[in-house]
Every structure is written in structure tokens, then in C-alpha cells.
Amino acid sequence: MSQQQIDELLGNLQSGNMDFKEIEKTTSGPKVKEYDFMSPKKFSREQLKLLDNVFDNFSRMFSLQLASMLRVACQMEILQVEEEEYREFNNALNDSVLVGVIGMYNEAKRIDGKQILVEMSRPISFSIIDRMLGGDGSGYQMERDYTDIELSLLEYLFKQMLGLLKNAWGNYIEIDHKLEMIETNSRMMQSIQPDESVAIVVIEMTIDDLKGNMNICLPASSLEEIFRIFNSKYIRLPRRDDPEVEKKRKETIMKGLQTSPLCVSALLGKTRITLKDFLSLRPGDIVALNTPVEKNEIIVNVEEIPWFSGIMGTKKKKYAVKINKTL
DSSP: OOHHHHHHHHHHHHHTOOOHHHHHHHHHSOOOOOOOTTSOOOSOHHHHHHHHHHHHHHHHHHHHHHHHHHTSOEEEEEEEEEEEEHHHHHHTSOSEEEEEEEEEEETTEEEEEEEEEEEEOHHHHHHHHHHHTTSOSOOOOOOSOOOHHHHHHHHHHHHHHHHHHHHHHHTTOOOEEEEEEEEEEGGGOOSSOTTOEEEEEEEEEEETTEEEEEEEEEEHHHHHHHHHHHHHHHOOOOOOOOHHHHHHHHHHHHHHHTTOOOOEEEEOOOOOOOHHHHHTOOTTOOOOOSSOTTOOEEEEEETTEEEEEEEEEEETTEEEEEEEEEO
16 A cells, blocks of 8 residues: 555544445455456466476576676576566567577477567676676676677577576476577567567576576467477376276286285174273183174174174184175
């Protein structure tokens, strides 16, 4: 809430103009979440979580790459992964930007029209250039366009990302990347439709004491193809087996289980005694069970599970149990 709204709220409370019943009715009513059917969401929560995992791995590898390249402490952290329209992302960019346009390939074949955009903040990029040329990284307050030499250095930097992106996706799907161009004018980026949904991965970069963001824009059309390939490889839909095949499979399993040893016990009865009585038991004492004398049936347990009822007897001078019924 703004300070003005807070002041109005306090003023209404002091004057007694606040309708508490209306507030209670509003807060206790059903929670309604707005949904725009004109621009439905393209990405599920699980898909955004997948992107978070992929680019978290990428950010850790890229921070190590930058630290070894620049000989300075470098950290990268994902701030958020969200969905929005491309026009919102493009409108938030300044006229002079640094964007790497990276094509995506699967099995050495370019995924039709699929690419991702990697936008890096100008202070971070100029600081990296300064350190690559032997400086201390302090020359980042630049209000001019990039020179051809600087663009060549940045092209080398973007190409270092390609292998890291492949490794980050490698845990899920094999995708190759190729740097197609470096764009420094946001108004010239027309490869993505303004109303197309995109996933934006915001990564905070910290180089020594300087902080800046690197934004990765992934169009829905690119990710739909990737998720389709991913689902076809790793998600198995339930299938209906042939009944005859299923029957033979069960018979094979049962045949293998037939030689498994089982513990069978006949339970004559149970009782409960105190610890004092237990400690005072001596040879010749009698313990009464809970089974009546007139009841001939006893329970036969299979692996401690009641399975049959039977009658106690003898056979060939050994105790035996005759099975009456299955429980």
C-alpha cells in the first residue's frame, strides 16, 4: 500500500467511517483468481520448474567460466522464471542493448525458426570487455555504441555459452546451440511475434562488486518443440497389453515365486500376563490360553498373516494340522 492509502485507512478508522462488516464480508468471501482467456498461459508450473533447473545449472557453470576467464570472483543467481508476452519484454529494453540471438538444433537439424535471446546489461558487458583487455573492470559507465572490436570480444563471450547451454539441457534432452547474430538495437529484433508468449529467465550477475542482470528469453514456439521431444522420450503413457500376453506374464511370475520359502505356523491360542507373573513362572506352572477347550479349530498363519483355519492332530507320531477352510 502507498503512504496515501495508509493515511486514508487510518483517517477512516479514527473518524468511524470504516464499515467493518463490509471488510469482513469481502475478506471472508470466495477467493477468485483472474484469468485472461484472450491470452491463456502457455507454460505449466512443471515446465517453468524444468527451465529453472536447466538454467540454474547453466548459471553455475557460466559463473565458473567467467571467473576463470576474468580472474575475478563471479556469481550468478536465478531471480525468477516467469511467463509474459514478448511485447512486454521488448518494451522494457532500451534502444541500445546487447542481445545474442542463439539458434537451437536437435540432431544436427535446426528446430524450425526456433531461437532464444540472451540479453546482457550494458554495465556488465563493458566491465567484461574492460577486464578482457587488461583493465580492472571499472570502465563500464559507457553511453555509446559498441565498437567492432568490442563486438568481436562479446561474440567470443557468447560462444562460450553455447557448450554450457548444451550441457545444461543434456540432463533432459540433446540440444545444440549456435550463435546466429549479436543485436544492439532492440527495435530491430522482429523474429518473434509481439503477442507470442515467452518464458523469461532473469539471472543476476555479480562480478566483483558490480551487479547486473542477464535475461534469457525463450519463445513458446521454441519450447513447445523441446517439450514435445522431451515428453516422447521420457514420459510413457499407460498402454493396454494383450490379455493372453498378460496371462502368460503372470504365470511366469507365479512359476518363479513357487520355489520361494514361506513360514507357516499354527496358532493354538494367546494370552496376556503381567511382567510380575512372567518373572515368577517356574517349570510345572500352567498358563491358560484364550482358546476354549470345546473349540477344535486353530488359526494357521502364513508369514504371520492369518490364512487358514484347521484342526490340530497327529500324523506319523508328529503334530499336524488339517486344513478346513481358507480365511
